[in-house]
Amino acid sequence: MILEKLGSSLKSGIKKISNAIFLDKKLIDQIIKDIQKSLIEADVNITLVFSLTQKIKKIAYDETIPSIDKKEQLVKLIHDEILLILGGESHELKLPKQASIMFLGLYGAGKTTTIAKLGFYYAKRGRKVALLGLDTQRPAAMEQLKQLAEKTKLTYFIETPEDKEKNKKMSSTKRSLDLIKKYESDLKKYDLILIDTAGRDGLNEDLVKEIELLNKTLKPTYRILVMPADVGQTAKVQATEFKKALSIDGVIITRMDGTSKAGGSLTACAETSAPVYFIGVGEQIHEIETFNPESFIQRLLGMGDLQALLEHVKSATDSGQQQRIEDRLAEGKFTLLDLYSQLEQMNKMGSMDKLLGMIPGMSAAKIPKEALQKQEAKMKNWKSAISSMTETEIENPEILEKQTSRIARIAKGSGTTTTEIRELLKQYKMLKEMMGMQSGMQDGNIDPKMMQKMAKKFRGKIKL
Ligand SMILES: Nc1nc2c(ncn2[C@@H]2O[C@H](COP(=O)(O)OP(=O)(O)OP(=O)(O)O)[C@@H](O)[C@H]2O)c(=O)[nH]1
Ligand SMILES: [Mg+2]
Incomplete structure (x- = not known):
């Protein structure tokens, strides 16, 4: 039907937002470019297109918005803005008796x-x-x-x-x-x-x-x-x-x-x-x-309504991502992306403290505020570094250690240092090992002996 191309590129943009683990600049710029191109091809006024992109950028680049909220806000923004440029509310021709x-x-x-x-x-x-x-x-x-x-x-x-x-x-x-x-x-x-x-x-x-x-x-x-x-x-x-x-x-x-x-x-x-x-x-x-602009846009985006669209974003973000990580672990695969999601999840919960507290022998390790802030800054750099990696590198970080020229390239491309990348790789190795040990746990019950063993092994090594 009409505007099929616009509809499919808007849909793919929203899908990319929903499924993205990182809403990094590269991805956002690519989504914006796609949306711009299709709106212009559909002959939408360039000023309107420009104003929409500015609004998308404002939310997308805002570091203070947590990732899940950001996805929701972006999808809602795209929906609402297109609704507005289509005329907003629908108008019914009200006919009197005569x-x-x-x-x-x-x-x-x-x-x-x-x-x-x-x-x-x-x-x-x-x-x-x-x-x-x-x-x-x-x-x-x-x-x-x-x-x-x-x-x-x-x-x-x-x-x-x-x-x-x-x-x-x-x-x-x-x-x-x-x-x-x-x-x-x-x-x-x-x-x-x-x-x-x-x-x-x-x-x-x-x-x-x-x-x-x-x-x-x-x-x-x-x-x-x-x-x-x-x-x-x-x-x-x-x-x-x-x-x-x-x-x-x-x-x-x-x-x-x-x-x-x-x-x-x-x-x-x-x-x-x-x-x-x-x-x-x-x-x-x-x-x-x-x-009716609302149903028109629903048809364009292929979703029942805005609520359904947002639910989709939420589910793609939460359970989908979590499931993916679990599946990978079950397959014995654990990539840098999984590491990052895990770390981010922990950070979001503010639970580094709690997590360590659960491990006997580590409970004394109270984490000072500055350390958490330092950790956040580090996470940001890691995120940039991962964004500069190829898919193969993300999936098999081991190759980075074998070919160190890759590390130099990533550092250069992401504005980070090789030391930071090496540290990321170290964390990865350690966590992978830890995960391997965890998989020996029965029904998710934590075996205190196992914990102590882990604590001993990793004491002082988890760098914050
Ligand atoms: N595909 C398509 N063709 C349409 C549609 N509406 C009108 N047409 C066609 O457009 C042509 C012109 O339609 P008319 O209804 O004669 O236009 P008009 O405004 O009355 O034209 P004048 O009386 O000459 O001023 C006809 O061939 C219609 O079949 C539409 O929604 N889709
Ligand atoms: Mg006529």
Whole structure:
């Protein structure tokens, strides 16, 4: 369907955020680049794209936000901002008991087709609909409306060949006014009248004059501008001009199915505060939908709603990650990434103290505050170092010890020192060994003897 590409790249961006263990700068920059590219391809205004990226960066680079919260905030931000640029709340066309809608727009915008579609839509919902054809300009217009009305079994009032012959000396505007008079009493029997008007090449004086006259005579409940989605961002100029000249009440965007520029026209309408009431999504009579930004974005992102999306982020972060580590351990695999997650988890719990306290013989080792701060700084550098490693290096840190040139490269690439990286590797080795011993525990019960053995072995070695 429409904007498929935008949807899939937004989805993949959100997935990358959800699944990331580190939301590091490299990853964030890549996600931002993808989102930017697809929004621009969907013809969304560059200023809006830029403002969205700035907001993403502000959260993503904020070191004070914990990783889990950051993921949630980012997903919520992307959702909310796109919702906003699509117009925020949805607008429903509220029709009184007796209503009429006049449709305006340039040549070929989709007015006549949309009228038939809407007539069909409202008739199905119990309205007594009549179509009124006032496009006396284009010779084939009346025949087109008639055919569409017959196909949809709707009542229609048009200029007959006899009317045309009788009024052949009149201007087309006058002929339209004459039709209004002719059908005045007939139209009273219907509770929804959909009025087709003539298009023009542009919003010129002629068109404004004609529409003003029709508007004054008909006094429709609503004046709706019809625009095809392929006008992209220029929808903004069109909507603004029509709003100024003719005080339109809202917009219908047609041909959403056939263009990559749909994002441009939708967001342009939101920018001019012209509510988009319906979108046309195909040539068939039933291919019209009410436009609701929230459900539109849900479809784009492929999630039920924001809540479901956030739940997904949470579960991908918590249990998914934990499960992964457990699986790896079961397989006898333990990588640097797992080490980092474990350390981060411990840090988050503030439980280095507690953890050590559980080990007999280590309880006396009270950790001073400065040491914890030092540990945090160290973690930050380790994180940068791991980010600069290749996947093979992360998965098999042993190769770093064999090929020390790798350590130098990583240090250079991450702005850390080789000493720091060696220390990280030492911690890794030690923890891996510790894990190996732990796996000898029965049902997760800590065997005090084993603990003491571990304490003895590692006393003084866990560097903080
Ligand atoms: N694919 C697709 N085609 C559409 C849609 N809406 C309208 N069209 C097509 O767009 C073309 C122009 O539609 P019309 O309804 O004749 O446009 P109009 O604004 O009445 O044109 P004028 O009366 O000449 O000003 C037709 O071929 C329609 O079938 C849509 O949502 N999707
Ligand atoms: Mg038409």
